[in-house]
Amino acid sequence: MTNQLPDTHSPAGAEAADTETRIFDAALRVFARKGRDGARLQEIADEAGIHRPLLHYYFRTKQQLYEAVAERMFSQFLASFDTPAEGGRLSDTLRAFIDHYIDSVHEHPHAAMWMVAENMAGNTILGEMLSRAVATEGSPQRSMIEAVERAIDSGEIRPVDPRQLLLTVVSACVFFFVTLPTVRMMNPLAAEDFDAFVEARKKHVFEVVYCGLASREVADA
Amino acid sequence: MTNQLPDTHSPAGAEAADTETRIFDAALRVFARKGRDGARLQEIADEAGIHRPLLHYYFRTKQQLYEAVAERMFSQFLASFDTPAEGGRLSDTLRAFIDHYIDSVHEHPHAAMWMVAENMAGNTILGEMLSRAVATEGSPQRSMIEAVERAIDSGEIRPVDPRQLLLTVVSACVFFFVTLPTVRMMNPLAAEDFDAFVEARKKHVFEVVYCGLASREVADA
DNA sequence: TTATTGTTTGACTAAATTATCAAACATTCT
């Protein structure tokens, strides 16, 4: 009678949540780390803090659980390409794209890991999802590729293959998330203050890609 | 009597070789694609074209087979950092490093895939190997990092965090190998003539990283 | 309270995967 609504309190750090969600989130992490075949239902159950048979109660089979989380991860993968704002100089668009892309992967690293694991394992599900997405919504890169082409036409940047460029930018934004332990081992800042490292990385990637390394004197020589 | 030495002919494409080698090479590929836990001994046996019990004859257990190939892949991973030549301008050193690194990964894509899979799975073996290697031989990046520092001192390039730069270069050289199916799907050249794509990529990565995107006029503005 | 419904648990079965082994086979040496 006294307390009417202690209902949907998301308590402090990251606990509780209903069972189905906890299973789903745990599966997300384990499938991303280990791939479909490498993942063990027991590990997912442990990470969710539940008994294994509950997995089957909520998601009939391993395959169905996998497909459910794969759908989520794919949509997060696609969303990372949703470039904010448009128009204006490529320098602004590119900076915004890099910031947003790194933020996306920082927030959903498992989407990136899953995408890499799927590619390496040679499974078909990612390819199918991507084909479908491209057929209905067009290539996720399209918007950025067109922005690069416009910048070439306007003379803002030198001629460059837009697809190669996009691949370079995405590589620079994603790769360190899928090799985190090694990066931490090789880079003190990444080990001690990862968030600071991520912010530094945003700046670095933009500067190197947009301005390059060569100093003015050398570039003019 | 007539033909004395038909012995170690590596026949045409890629066949034969003694059983142990075929098992080892097949294990290399399967472990790289699927990770330690995702790999199935049956798949390795199939890919090697032998019966499964032979795996146990040559390499007692799955774990021992895994450790054997892991050692090989780690040494290939390290070797990719062996930058050729030295001294002179960073532009030359960097170009050589990029060419050599991409060639290495092109030749041993499974070393890169294994390294990524290990990182994502959070296994300890890679970290241990790396610690040991750093302790005995120093950081694999050291040589390139020092070259970058010299180039900054000499004024060839603008000031930049050498570790961030190395990470960017390595990302740009490796990432497309661990996401090949997707890259092929998004880039016609990668799908139709991969070798040509790889050569184009070498050029692109160097040019963007060293010269950047901004055209002279914009850079001078 | 007592049905009713939905959730959780432990014990269990089924299937897949790893590992062993003795017998068959091949190769080399004498």
Next chain:
DNA sequence: AGAATGTTTGATAATTTAGTCAAACAATAA
């Protein structure tokens, strides 16, 4: 040829993993 050694095979055992099920439990509504 015959012995000795190393290799391959098929059958089978052991272990791990996925999936099932009925009973216990909890929450809700009549």
